[in-house]
């Protein structure tokens with residue numbers, strides 16, 4: 001009789017295509033066997049009874065800022081990866097900022113890799129940066145395995161990560177196209193946002209609404225149209241991160257329709273929170289692009305349901321509470337949402353339960369599409385030969401998110417106080433149960 005490391009029995013196995021009941025056998029970190037319609041033969045060191053539970057491919061969060069090395073007091077690989085594990089996320093792509101030094105050359109990438117090797121309990125991958133100073137480093141970063149390159153079209157808020165001017169965009173995209181890599185962009189117009197922000201502040205207008213109005217949807221659209229033009233001029237593949245509105249998505253869809261190689265991400269906060277939350281929760285709900293009004297949120301769900309969005313990622317960009325406190329000036333305080341632990345909870349509660357978004361689509365947006373888009377072989381679905389990265393979820397269980405449930409460096413989030421339906425019971429990374437019943441169970445990492 002075959003012996004495995006782990007067998008998961010009778011779960012509802014969810015892929016982007018279907019939901020079927022079956023058994024999964026895991027050996028050496030891989031899914032060795034998936035048995036549908038007949039019980040799996042064999043024994044294992046451990047067996048999990050998943051009767052009544054759903055088994056999803058572990059989420060691939062393509063957009064987090066773990067800030068290590070150099071700014072670990074905001075968030076680190078240990079605490080950040082624990083938060084992910086608790087949320088059913090088994091792989092993350094770390095952004096090239098807000099760590100110091102930022103990931104803009106090989107030496108800096110090596111530093112980050114070493115930290116992740118030592119401290120992360122889920123699979124790490126890394127974005128390289130594109131900044132005006134590093135065109136000559138792109139090739140080496142690519143050769144050392146970065147997922148792609150990330151550029152800011154407006155100031156990043158971080159002094160050592162400059163945003164790109166049009167010259168850098170054009171040069172950089174030519175180079176990235178030659179490498180066969182892709183460019184991810186934070187697309188907001190510096191001209192529009194800076195001028196509106198200056199006008200507002202000169203008039204003493206600093207409410208949440210004023211801040212939101214200083215970064216209007218048209219500013220995203222302007223930057224997206226510009227990057228599309230450069231994509232057409234260079235042949236460089238583009239991925240637009242954190243689109244806050246379907247109006248932005250429509251511009252991208254039109255480009256897709258005429259053959260431009262472009263994809264788009266949105267984030268749970270644009271699907272679950274509105275300007276009203278920014279007014280009520282203050283800095284905890286401040287981000288760029290900012291939260292929008294309720295009608296925009298509903299429209300964005302339509303874009304999700306229609307398959308106009310390629311990826312949903314957290315853009316987890318935390319900071320200490322002192323930097324998230326806004327008393328009356330919303331132009332002050334760090335822009336960035338702390339939320340990576342809650343992505344699946346939001347998609348289940350607000351998507352599956354509230355808006356009938358099929359579980360298969362949630363899997364596609366959070367695992368299968370990211371794996372395909374960014375070339376992660378053997379990840380993103382549940383099938384024989386794939387990595388054993390799984391989230392086991394109880395859809396019947398509801399809970400209210402509390403600060404103390406969060407594994408982040410700073411236990412705050414705009415999602416605290418929300419009641420979620422659907423709870424992650426266990427998370428499995430490369431065959432190892434790293435989170436179970438509210439506890440981190442991963443083998444202790446050095447310094448953890």
Ligand SMILES: NC(=O)N[C@H]1NC(=O)NC1=O
Pocket residue numbers: 065097098156157158186286287288289317335336337
């Ligand atoms: N630097 C950084 O993390 N910025 C992120 N925060 C945010 O709200 N939007 C971003 O791009």
Ligand SMILES: [Zn+2]
Pocket residue numbers: 186241242288
């Ligand atoms: Zn951004």
Ligand SMILES: [Zn+2]
Pocket residue numbers: 063065095315317
């Ligand atoms: Zn970001």
